[in-house]
Amino acid sequence: MNPQSPLALVVEDEPQIRRFVCSALRDESCRASEAGSVTQGLDLAARERPDLVVLDLGLPDRDGVDFIRELRVWSAVPVLVLSARTEESDKIAALDAGADDYLTKPFSVGELRARVRAMLRRSQMQGDTGAGALHAFGDVEVDLLRRSIRRAGVEVHLTPLEYNLLVQLLTNPGRVLTHHRLIDKVWGPASREKDHYLRIYVARLRQKLEADPARPRHILTETGVGYRFQLQASTR
Amino acid sequence: MSFAFAPSFASTRRVADYLAAVAVCCLTAAVALPLRDHLDLPDIVMLFLLAVFLVATFLGRGPAIVASLLSVALFDYYFDTPHHLVFFGDTEHVLTFAIMLAVGLVTAQLVSRAAAKADDAQARERETRQLYEVARDMAGARDVTQVLEAARRYLSDRRLSGNLVVAGDDDHLTDHAEDHPVPGIASFPLHAGTRVRGALAVTPLDDHAGLADAQHKAVEALASLAALALERIHYAEAAQRAELMVADERLRSSVLSSLSHDLRTPLTTLVGLADTLAEQRGTLPADAAETAGIIRDQAQAMHKLLSDLLDMARLKSASAPLRRGWQPFEDVVGSSLRLAENVATDRHVMIDLAPDLPLIFFDAVLIERVLCNLLDNAFKYARPGARISLAARLASAHLEVSVCNDGSEFPAGRIESMFDLFVRGTNESCIPGAGLGLAICKAIVEAHGGSIWAENHAGGACVRFTLPCLTPPPVAIEDEP
Numbered sequence: 221m222n223p224q225s226p227l228a229l230v231v232e233d234e235p236q237i238r239r240f241v242c243s244a245l246r247d248e249s250c251r252a253s254e255a256g257s258v259t260q261g262l263d264l265a266a267r268e269r270p271d272l273v274v275l276d277l278g279l280p281d282r283d284g285v286d287f288i289r290e291l292r293v294w295s296a297v298p299v300l301v302l303s304a305r306t307e308e309s310d311k312i313a314a315l316d317a318g319a320d321d322y323l324t325k326p327f328s329v330g331e332l333r334a335r336v337r338a339m340l341r342r343s344q345m346q347g348d349t350g351a352g353a354l355h356a357f358g359d360v361e362v363d364l365l366r367r368s369i370r371r372a373g374v375e376v377h378l379t380p381l382e383y384n385l386l387v388q389l390l391t392n393p394g395r396v397l398t399h400h401r402l403i404d405k406v407w408g409p410a411s412r413e414k415d416h417y418l419r420i421y422v423a424r425l426r427q428k429l430e431a432d433p434a435r436p437r438h439i440l441t442e443t444g445v446g447y448r449f450q451l452q453a454s455t456r
Numbered sequence: 457m458s459f460a461f462a463p464s465f466a467s468t469r470r471v472a473d474y475l476a477a478v479a480v481c482c483l484t485a486a487v488a489l490p491l492r493d494h495l496d497l498p499d500i501v502m503l504f505l506l507a508v509f510l511v512a513t514f515l516g517r518g519p520a521i522v523a524s525l526l527s528v529a530l531f532d533y534y535f536d537t538p539h540h541l542v543f544f545g546d547t548e549h550v551l552t553f554a555i556m557l558a559v560g561l562v563t564a565q566l567v568s569r570a571a572a573k574a575d576d577a578q579a580r581e582r583e584t585r586q587l588y589e590v591a592r593d594m595a596g597a598r599d600v601t602q603v604l605e606a607a608r609r610y611l612s613d614r615r616l617s618g619n620l621v622v623a624g625d626d627d628h629l630t631d632h633a634e635d636h637p638v639p640g641i642a643s644f645p646l647h648a649g650t651r652v653r654g655a656l657a658v659t660p661l662d663d664h665a666g667l668a669d670a671q672h673k674a675v676e677a678l679a680s681l682a683a684l685a686l687e688r689i690h691y692a693e694a695a696q697r698a699e700l701m702v703a704d705e706r707l708r709s710s711v712l713s714s715l716s717h718d719l720r721t722p723l724t725t726l727v728g729l730a731d732t733l734a735e736q737r738g739t740l741p742a743d744a745a746e747t748a749g750i751i752r753d754q755a756q757a758m759h760k761l762l763s764d765l766l767d768m769a770r771l772k773s774a775s776a777p778l779r780r781g782w783q784p785f786e787d788v789v790g791s792s793l794r795l796a797e798n799v800a801t802d803r804h805v806m807i808d809l810a811p812d813l814p815l816i817f818f819d820a821v822l823i824e825r826v827l828c829n830l831l832d833n834a835f836k837y838a839r840p841g842a843r844i845s846l847a848a849r850l851a852s853a854h855l856e857v858s859v860c861n862d863g864s865e866f867p868a869g870r871i872e873s874m875f876d877l878f879v880r881g882t883n884e885s886c887i888p889g890a891g892l893g894l895a896i897c898k899a900i901v902e903a904h905g906g907s908i909w910a911e912n913h914a915g916g917a918c919v920r921f922t923l924p925c926l927t928p929p930p931v932a933i934e935d936e937p
Contacts, residue, residue, distance in 0.1 A: 232723055240728035247735075271791060278717065304720045308779070326568035326759055327729040379934040416782035416815055420931060423784045434786055434793075435805050443790040444779065444821035449732070 226242035226340055229270035229286065231261035232302065233280050241274055244329045249338050258282040262290055265297070271299075272339055273299045275319070277310060285310075285317050291319035299338040302327070315398045315445065322396065322445075338394050347352045355390045357438045357451050360389060360429050369429075376428055381406060385421050386429075389439060389449035398446040422447060470518070477511045477519035481526040485534060491575070492535060500535050501552060504528075508556045508751040512563035519561030528553040566757040585598075586613055587677055594685035603685045610678055614671055615661045622654040622686060642667050644675055646683035653686040688890040708773055716766050726755040764892040767825070771899040778903055782928050785813050785848055785855060788820050792827035796835070803835055808847040816855055822900045823923070824851065829893040830859040830919050837917070839863045842902065862916040871910045897921070 228250040232238045235256075242252040253268055255261035258279050281293065288299055301314045301322040309333070311322050321335055351426050352430035353365040359372045364387065369376045377388065384406045388397065403411055411417070421443075426433040440448045461557035485506040488500050526837075527885040532549055550560035593606035595827065603618045611618045630832035646657040656679045660667065667675065733748035740748070786809055797803045827846070834844045838861040848857045866874065876891075901908040901921045 236723065236725040236727060237721070240725070240732045243732050244728075304717050304724065325720050326727035326756065329728060329735055381934060416929060417931065419781075419783040419787055420815070420933070423786060426790075434789055434809060436790050440794065441787050441820075443788065443791045443824045444819075 222317050225249050225251055226271035227253065227268060228272040228336070229253050229255065229261065229265055229268065229276060229299060230274045230368070231255045231258070231284070232274070232276040232278070233257065233278075237276070240329065241332065244332050245336060248340070250336070250340075253281055256280075261287055265291055265295065270297060273297055274336075274338065275299055275301050276302055277303045277314060285313050286315040288319050298343050300335055300339060311445050312398050312400070316400060319429060320395050321355065331432065342394050349389070355451075358429070358431060364390070378425075378428065382421055382425055382428075386425060389447065393402070393449050393451045396442050396446055396448045399438045402446065466745050473515045474522055475858050477515055477523040480507050480511055480525060481523050481530060484527070485530040486860045489644065494784075497535065501531065503529055505556060505559060509665035514558040514568050516568065517561060517564035518745045520564045521557065524553065524556040524560045527556055552747055583674065586587050586610060587674075590678060591681050591762060594681050597689065599689060603682055604691070607678055607682055611675070613656065614674060616658050616667075616675070617661055618656055620654060620656055620682065623652060640692065642672070642675070646679055646686060648683035650688035653683050653690065667717055705773055706740050707926045708769070708855075712766055712769055713731065719762055720759070723755055723759045727752055727759070728757060761892070764896060768892060768896055768899065771903065778822065782815045782816050782817055783820060785809070785816050788824050788827065789846065789848070792824050792831065795824070796827050796831035803892075804844070805831060806843060807844040808845060810849040813848060813850065813855065814925055815931075817926050817928070818904055818921055818923055822903075825899050825911050826897045826921065827857075827859070833893055833919070834861045837861070837864055849915075850925065851922070853925050855925055856920060856922050858920040860913060860916050860918040862914070864917060865912040865915065866910055866917045871912075874910055875908065894919070
């Protein structure tokens with residue numbers, strides 16, 4: 221395999237799962253290195269500087285959330301969490317600690333490859349040009365520099381809070397943003413109990429920017445967890 | 457003969473008392489006679505008065521009267537001058553007799569009253585001691601039987617027998633003993649705290665005349681003690697039950713979460729490996745890749761079943777709190793459609809949401825589950841090309857949501873049982889499923905305080921559910937620019 225191809229670190233204690241995850245990664249032309257525990261994973265991450273981490277939350281030595289916290293101290297590498305737990309609180313803890321996305325077990329290989337592809341593309345884009353001031357999704361064009369939003373060529377007016385929320389979504393495309401994180405960034409950490417404000421403002425943004433607000437294609441709900449902004453409308 | 461013994465014993469004692477009174481008077485005269493020339497008459501009268509006083513104190517009223525009479529007679533006969541005259545001639549001695557009689561009577565009266573008081577005090581002390589003992593026994597009682605035993609011990613000291621009627625949690629005993637008295641049985645309600653815990657029924661052992669006033673009071677005291685004891689036992693049992701339930705819940709949720717983890721891991725492997733194989737269409741023979749695809753689908757179906765079972769178990773246990781939040785209903789509709797329509801490209805749902813729906817207070821994850829299950833069912837059982845619709849509108853104080861298709865009705869007579877566990881619309885159906893979906897929907901909706909029902913409507917099948925509309929928190933929205 222080409223040494224220039226991206227390196228993915230798979231931290232998962234179940235060898236059979238590691239096996240097909242690595243196989244899927246190789247199909248996405250990644251090199252894969254494997255770790256079976258948090259300690260081993262952190263060690264490998266420090267030594268090999270991977271471009272992507274696929275992390276299981278239920279590891280034998282320590283909690284996967286600890287892994288993310290320690291990794292985030294010195295690395296911004298995208299982290300995809302695999303969770304056997306359906307409890308939303310575990311996913312939220314991992315995302316708040318700094319994970320970028322999650323998959324709930326069992327997942328199909330297709331889903332895994334799509335997520336990996338999107339994450340690699342994102343980190344590559346950010347590496348190349350940074351976030352940039354111009355964004356376009358659907359029939360909407362946003363110029364962050366001039367604070368102008370146009371939908372099908374027509375100017376759309378947003379309130380300051382709506383605009384701030386949109387900026388948070390736009391600058392984190394593809395990432396799952398938890399309710400807490402969005403409220404912290406838009407309303408400030410003192411407003412955590414104002415959960416319903418976030419939901420109302422998301423609904424208002426959809427009214428203004430989505431073609432069919434009841435069937436959003438870009439501002440997606442991750443039920444019980446948060447929201448995800450999808451630049452390209454897809455079936456998923 | 458034994459029954460004659462008590463009265464004859466008493467009369468013997470009384471005769472002895474009188475004889476003793478006579479003896480005391482004679483003794484006084486015998487003592488006073490030699491001193492007759494050295495003492496004044498009033499002194500001798502005093503001696504006799506002392507005798508009468510002593511007789512009245514120790515022997516009672518009758519002997520005191522006899523002693524007064526005898527004393528005056530003896531005094532008159534032996535001491536008054538001239539000696540040995542027939543007595544009661546002088547008015548002077550009538551007065552002496554009257555005083556002696558009065559002293560005797562008053563003394564006897566005082567003594568008998570004091571004795572009665574002493575008896576009374578003793579009886580009260582005994583009563584208090586018994587009440588204390590029964591209170592102690594009841595305080596230590598661990599169950600209703602021990603309370604009853606203590607009550608019976610106390611009652612049998614009073615020649616009464618009794619029984620306890622204990623009210624269950626759902627019984628509502630009222631004070632109707634007074635309305636419907638049963639002859640021979642006195643009923644005492646056991647009032648404790650906020651409710652009547654039961655009743656104490658009491659019957660006299662020897663006759664059927666009913667309870668004396670003192671007995672009535674004693675039994676009332678007993679009833680209040682029993683009520684307290686029953687109340688305490690009730691709460692102790694409730695606390696123990698609650699403790700057991702908590703332990704039970706903890707065990708159940710730990711079993712559930714380890715089951716969930718241990719079963720999901722091999723299923724994840726199965727789905728992932730089969731999927732990997734199925735994806736290698738180029739290198740595998742076509743039917744092998746197809747087989748791998750079937751294995752994947754079956755493993756996924758198994759996972760769905762497992763999740764449903766675990767969710768059902770979790771919903772049925774008290775330890776699953778709802779994570780409710782205020783949110784627009786539209787939000788959860790969007791995410792549910794994304795999941796439901798994603799399964800196959802030909803799936804399409806018509807949406808009809810009333811404008812300006814208020815914020816609803818619900819657990820989004822669970823209501824998404826309900827919507828997905830209902831949409832899945834609608835697609836699964838609809839004829840090809842049927843239109844599936846999802847509508848939400850306000851109906852009085854509820855949000856009413858309905859998922860309908862237009863073409864295949866629910867089988868008649870099955871509509872009621874459809875929401876029960878493991879019940880399916882058509883028993884011999886070749887459509888996969890275990891009959892858990894609607895049962896889960898029902899559990900979720902009911903946990904939210906809503907209701908769910910199915911009906912046939914205009915030739916199609918509809919499932920409708922409601923969520924209560926509560927008063928949303930105040931929202932201050934900025935003005936539009």
